[in-house]
Amino acid sequence: xxxxxxxxxxxxxxxxxxxxxxxxxxxxxxxxxxxxxxxxxxxxxxxxxxxxxxxxxxxxxxxxxxxxxxxxxxxxxxxxxxxxxxxxxxxxxxxxxxxxxxxxxxxxxxx
Amino acid sequence: xxxxxxxxxxxxxxxxxxxxxxxxxxxxxxxxxxxxxxxxxxxxxxxxxxxxxxxxxxxxxxxxxxxxxxxxxxxxxxxxxxxxxxxxxxxxxxxxxxxxxxxxxxxxxxxxxxxxx
Numbered sequence: 001x002x003x004x005x006x007x008x009x010x011x012x013x014x015x016x017x018x019x020x021x022x023x024x025x026x027x028x029x030x031x032x033x034x035x036x037x038x039x040x041x042x043x044x045x046x047x048x049x050x051x052x053x054x055x056x057x058x059x060x061x062x063x064x065x066x067x068x069x070x071x072x073x074x075x076x077x078x079x080x081x082x083x084x085x086x087x088x089x090x091x092x093x094x095x096x097x098x099x100x101x102x103x104x105x106x107x108x109x110x111x
Numbered sequence: 112x113x114x115x116x117x118x119x120x121x122x123x124x125x126x127x128x129x130x131x132x133x134x135x136x137x138x139x140x141x142x143x144x145x146x147x148x149x150x151x152x153x154x155x156x157x158x159x160x161x162x163x164x165x166x167x168x169x170x171x172x173x174x175x176x177x178x179x180x181x182x183x184x185x186x187x188x189x190x191x192x193x194x195x196x197x198x199x200x201x202x203x204x205x206x207x208x209x210x211x212x213x214x215x216x217x218x219x220x221x222x223x224x225x226x227x228x
Contacts, residue, residue: 034216034217043202043219044202044219045219046218088154097161098159098170099156099217100156101146101154103153104153
């Protein structure tokens with residue numbers, strides 16, 4: 001079992017819809033969770049981070065964390081074609097100082 | 112500088128040559144990380160630094176890979192006797208501190224695209 005798992009996609013949604021990206025992790029003691037966006041040929045860009053159970057909203061983005069079920073998700077409201085990218089989930093474990101990345105979900109938003 | 116700076120942005124070299132990649136972190140960031148990303152793959156952790164020391168070198172693929180950081184700032188990743196499988200994008204990231212409760216976000220540079228002929 002991979003430490004951090006994501007569906008590779010592509011996830012295709014129409015412009016204006018809600019895109020839902022999911023990530024599961026194996027280490028129950030993980031404490032910090034991050035979402036990065038990576039455009040093709042570019043480096044990852046931090047979108048959001050979340051530490052506590054529940055929802056965290058920032059503009060059109062909402063991160064959701066459920067530690068009991070060991071999943072973290074990212075919702076993108078009013079999706080735009082410019083949101084088309086690969087979204088990487090990253091997890092910081094309890095006894096480590098390094099982030100473990102998932103392989104990413106490719107999102108396609110079509111007009 | 113304003114962000115993490117990496118150089119060169121592209122490097123093409125022949126198999127067997129040594130290469131040196133440079134990373135200049137965000138000013139004041141004590142933690143520095145190196146990752147590798149092969150085409151279409153996720154990020155592979157290589158090594159991280161807290162100040163000038165490297166507590167975790169577990170991700171280095173072989174003894175041909177080494178890294179150092181001096182003055183708590185610039186870091187260099189050296190690959191000796193390069194092989195074709197070393198071709199990838201090498202990304203550097205920095206954060207304010209390492210780990211900690213809450214986990215400081217890491218900010219990435221634009222990477223060095225390494226191609227081994």
